[in-house]
Amino acid sequence: MSTIKPNYARPLDIKNGRVDMSHGSGGRAMAQLIGELFASAFDNEYLAQGNDGALLPPANGRLVMATDSHVVSPLFFAGGDIGCLSVHGTINDVAVMGAKPLYLSASFILEEGYPLADLKRIVESMAKAARDAGVPIVTGDTKVVEQGKGDGVFITTTGVGVVRDGVNLSGDLAQPGDKILLSGTIGDHGMAILSQREGLTFSAPIVSDTAALHGLVAAMLDSGVKLRVLRDPTRGGLATTLNEIAKQSAVGMMLQESAIAVNQPVEAACEFLGLDPLYVANEGKLIAICAPQDAARLLEAMRAHPLASAAAIIGEVREDAHGFVQMTTKLGGRRVVDWLAGEQLPRIC
Amino acid sequence: MKYVDEFRDGELAKNIAANIAREADPKRHYRLMEFCGGHTHAISRYGLADLLPAHVRMIHGPGCPVCVLPIGRVDQAIRLAREQGVILCTYADTVRVPASDNLSLMRAKASGADVRMIYSTQDALKVARDNPGREVVFLAIGFETTTPPTAVAIQQAAAEGLKNFSILCDHVLTPAAMHAILAVEGGVALDGFVGPAHVSTVIGSKPYEPFADDYGKPVVIAGFEPLDVMQAILMLVRQVNDGRAAVENEFTRAVTREGNLKAQQLVADVFELRDVFEWRGLGSVPHSALKLRPQYAAFDAELKFKVDYVAVPDNKACECAAILRGQKRPQECKIFGTVCTPENPVGSCMVSSEGACAAHYSYGRFRESAT
Numbered sequence: 269m270s271t272i273k274p275n276y277a278r279p280l281d282i283k284n285g286r287v288d289m290s291h292g293s294g295g296r297a298m299a300q301l302i303g304e305l306f307a308s309a310f311d312n313e314y315l316a317q318g319n320d321g322a323l324l325p326p327a328n329g330r331l332v333m334a335t336d337s338h339v340v341s342p343l344f345f346a347g348g349d350i351g352c353l354s355v356h357g358t359i360n361d362v363a364v365m366g367a368k369p370l371y372l373s374a375s376f377i378l379e380e381g382y383p384l385a386d387l388k389r390i391v392e393s394m395a396k397a398a399r400d401a402g403v404p405i406v407t408g409d410t411k412v413v414e415q416g417k418g419d420g421v422f423i424t425t426t427g428v429g430v431v432r433d434g435v436n437l438s439g440d441l442a443q444p445g446d447k448i449l450l451s452g453t454i455g456d457h458g459m460a461i462l463s464q465r466e467g468l469t470f471s472a473p474i475v476s477d478t479a480a481l482h483g484l485v486a487a488m489l490d491s492g493v494k495l496r497v498l499r500d501p502t503r504g505g506l507a508t509t510l511n512e513i514a515k516q517s518a519v520g521m522m523l524q525e526s527a528i529a530v531n532q533p534v535e536a537a538c539e540f541l542g543l544d545p546l547y548v549a550n551e552g553k554l555i556a557i558c559a560p561q562d563a564a565r566l567l568e569a570m571r572a573h574p575l576a577s578a579a580a581i582i583g584e585v586r587e588d589a590h591g592f593v594q595m596t597t598k599l600g601g602r603r604v605v606d607w608l609a610g611e612q613l614p615r616i617c
Numbered sequence: 618m619k620y621v622d623e624f625r626d627g628e629l630a631k632n633i634a635a636n637i638a639r640e641a642d643p644k645r646h647y648r649l650m651e652f653c654g655g656h657t658h659a660i661s662r663y664g665l666a667d668l669l670p671a672h673v674r675m676i677h678g679p680g681c682p683v684c685v686l687p688i689g690r691v692d693q694a695i696r697l698a699r700e701q702g703v704i705l706c707t708y709a710d711t712v713r714v715p716a717s718d719n720l721s722l723m724r725a726k727a728s729g730a731d732v733r734m735i736y737s738t739q740d741a742l743k744v745a746r747d748n749p750g751r752e753v754v755f756l757a758i759g760f761e762t763t764t765p766p767t768a769v770a771i772q773q774a775a776a777e778g779l780k781n782f783s784i785l786c787d788h789v790l791t792p793a794a795m796h797a798i799l800a801v802e803g804g805v806a807l808d809g810f811v812g813p814a815h816v817s818t819v820i821g822s823k824p825y826e827p828f829a830d831d832y833g834k835p836v837v838i839a840g841f842e843p844l845d846v847m848q849a850i851l852m853l854v855r856q857v858n859d860g861r862a863a864v865e866n867e868f869t870r871a872v873t874r875e876g877n878l879k880a881q882q883l884v885a886d887v888f889e890l891r892d893v894f895e896w897r898g899l900g901s902v903p904h905s906a907l908k909l910r911p912q913y914a915a916f917d918a919e920l921k922f923k924v925d926y927v928a929v930p931d932n933k934a935c936e937c938a939a940i941l942r943g944q945k946r947p948q949e950c951k952i953f954g955t956v957c958t959p960e961n962p963v964g965s966c967m968v969s970s971e972g973a974c975a976a977h978y979s980y981g982r983f984r985e986s987a988t
Contacts, residue, residue, distance in 0.1 A: 544662075598629050609960055
């Protein structure tokens with residue numbers, strides 16, 4: 269009698285295996301990859317339905333939907349990896365609309381030859397981030413591209429959330445006189461990535477600030493303050509995000525450089541590479557704009573939350589036909605804080 | 618950050634500004650040129666113009682390596698990358714410099730040329746070692762600061778017998794450019810220079826002495842931090858008031874009169890003077906640039922690939938030439954901020970944040986909108 273159990277399938281060789289073209293073919297190999305790697309990690313009742321889409325219960329309120337693709341290199345960095353980043357990024361895009369994030373989808377583009385052990389680490393990091401945030405990944409997709417046609421792993425996530433009544437946030441609602449608040453230091457994520465890419469080491473390591481901000485947003489909404497604009501300053505950094513808001517609202521802004529905090533290793537790395545932290549990406553920070561009389565209360569609510577303990581009022585909205593975002597420098601001079609031109613290329617001497 | 622914050626202290630800046638305001642004679646103008654793009658950047662980024670009285674005006678000079686690179690030189694690099702299939706390595710800002718046919722190295726890269734941005738000459742050597750089957754050309758640009766690292770790379774390549782590495786040498790010389798600015802018939806409307814920081818660490822303060830002695834222009838060498846610049850401006854105001862013209866050194870923490878002799882020797886071992894070099898804005902300037910010595914000819918891409926230099930005139934509407942000489946301000950150019958922006962630079966001054974036009978566009982253009 270055979271010792272092999274009926275229905276036995278050899279499990280994925282996570283330790284030494286690699287992604288191959290069959291993992292994206294729609295056949296048994298793909299089903300196994302999804303079952304053993306993704307479904308077991310993301311485990312929730314909607315995913316368990318096993319259908320092409322997730323059937324979700326009725327939502328109570330207006331819906332918000334946001335999507336974000338992640339192509340970060342390196343895939344693993346100090347403070348996180350592409351997995352948790354792809355969860356946080358989309359949760360934050362939903363949250364800064366004033367919404368409570370409810371569900372995520374995840375779509376993977378895998379490069380042939382990518383080690384399954386690394387893929388498992390990424391998937392587990394995603395699962396943990398989703399679990400910690402209380403936002404399940406309810407549906408997904410996997411495709412495989414030939415070697416050389418991808419960069420290991422690309423992940424696209426989409427999020428759905430619901431906005432409570434009375435909350436109306438939009439980039440076009442900033443008004444002259446409003447205060448601009450920032451939840452903490454800038455440039456941490458971008459410099460964590462760049463210093464790792466360039467092999468720069470500093471006495472204190474630069475750690476990405478990647479985090480899910482929906483808890484902070486909920487606390488800010490619960491404070492009773494009427495928020496006008498919320499935005500997370502990711503690519504292009506604080507400067508670019510503020511310019512987007514200024515354009516949408518047809519206003520100008522005046523910032524105080526001394527109120528904008530930068531961690532010292534980030535400042536040192538920026539100095540070293542000739543970069544301006546105002547233009548460096550963040551993944552766990554937000555900008556809030558509210559009426560001047562509400563600013564103190566909002567600041568208090570933000571500082572009470574662990575993700576915004578270093579929050580500060582960094583400037584105010586002004587009338588300006590040109591829509592300039594300006595800044596009073598620490599030296600007491602004035603400058604424009606412009607849109608980022610091209611990539612932020614380091615100066616050469 | 619230690620050794621940096623001390624030179625960005627707002628209170629000290631106010632003190633120096635008060636001294637400048639008190640000592641600058643309201644009956645005259647002070648037109649001071651900061652030669653170097655590093656100073657232009659510091660003045661713009663920290664808003665230093667706001668700390669100066671209206672009759673003390675800073676004029677942005679040509680000391681930005683990518684800004685003075687003529688179209689024909691960028692064309693050479695693009696031709697090498699597109700037609701000869703080389704891996705073209707260069708410092709970052711250079712990839713955005715506009716060239717002929719609406720191209721730049723960045724656009725050439727997008728259309729398939731192998732262009733790589735690097736941080737140091739060592740990266741370029743590594744690319745050459747890692748790709749033994751391909752020719753690797755380093756587009757070597759910059760003033761005296763970036764020349765010694767190129768010299769090191771050439772010597773290393775020679776010692777290693779690295780046969781697939783060469784350079785397109787566009788290294789230029791600061792004193793020659795200052796001569797070109799000053800040697801204009803009838804003189805120029807400049808009252809003094811803020812002298813380069815990093816360049817002077819290499820060449821020392823001595824090469825500037827003719828500008829004080831022969832042209833009667835005060836020179837104060839300054840560091841790149843905002844307080845350095847403010848202090849240098851105060852020192853220049855004092856020289857002008859006293860009717861003196863001397864080379865003074867504000868950047869004593871890094872610059873000596875003789876400079877870095879070891880670096881100078883290294884450069885002299887590897888490079889020699891070109892008879893003439895075309896600068897964007899300044900035109901052909903004799904003895905203003907370097908080329909490899911004959912014993913290093915094997916590493917000279919211009920000889921190796923027979924890629925001749927073809928001069929190309931600048932866009933007619935572009936005022937980069939007058940701006941680089943300090944004769945015009947960026948906002949006086951017809952296409953400034955409209956046709957020519959940092960996203961779509963027409964002139965090279967709009968390319969690097971050290972360029973006069975880009976610095977004014979990115980940091981200072983609220984000034985004219987306010988008036």
